[in-house]
Amino acid sequence: GDSVTQMEGPVTLSEEAFLTINCTYTATGYPSLFWYVQYPGEGLQLLLKATKADDKGSNKGFEATYRKETTSFHLEKGSVQVSDSAVYFCALLPNAGGTSYGKLTFGQGTILTVHP
């Protein structure tokens, strides 16, 4: 079945540091890929998405590129802020029929803490 693996957390950085959170996936076909962010006590917010190979999703300084050859969708940001402290989830969504159609598969989440 489909699966998503994120790098082990938590991740602790100083403000203005470079961020990478690794995400790799296993899926049949060509799923859509997402990064969601969850701030404390809140729901998940869609951060960015990519729907086909070599697509780059970007939002609020975050970027991720859909790499079919390495089955990866790593999240990056050049300069993190304290306000980026949150839990980040990588997820995939099958784009064809089957029992998992329409169902997100999440990674385990990565807790990011940014210190001033």
Add this chain to the structure above:
Amino acid sequence: DAMVIQNPRYQVTQFGKPVTLSCSQTLNHNVMYWYQQKSSQAPKLLFHYYDKDFNNEADTPDNFQSRRPNTSFCFLDIRSPGLGDAAMYLCATSREKAYEQYFGPGTRLTVT
């Protein structure tokens, strides 16, 4: 702004006392989902509606039920909450199954 709304944001119920959580959307999306999330774990899908078609996950306990009276509203009913049902409950919507899901702010359920 179009959005997904959940009420209440915090709900306290007693062990065994039925409770209903509500979700509404102004996005006019066809699909509505209910997730359970514990601690900072990944959300776990309980069930979803595609229009009026209800789809239950195989491992969702019978204690959890759902209703979707119209396109805009969806309810989660927990018939006899146990201590293990304390969690964050998230509602999400998507235009169609192949599209991204948008989440509401969640309802934090406490069982005493």
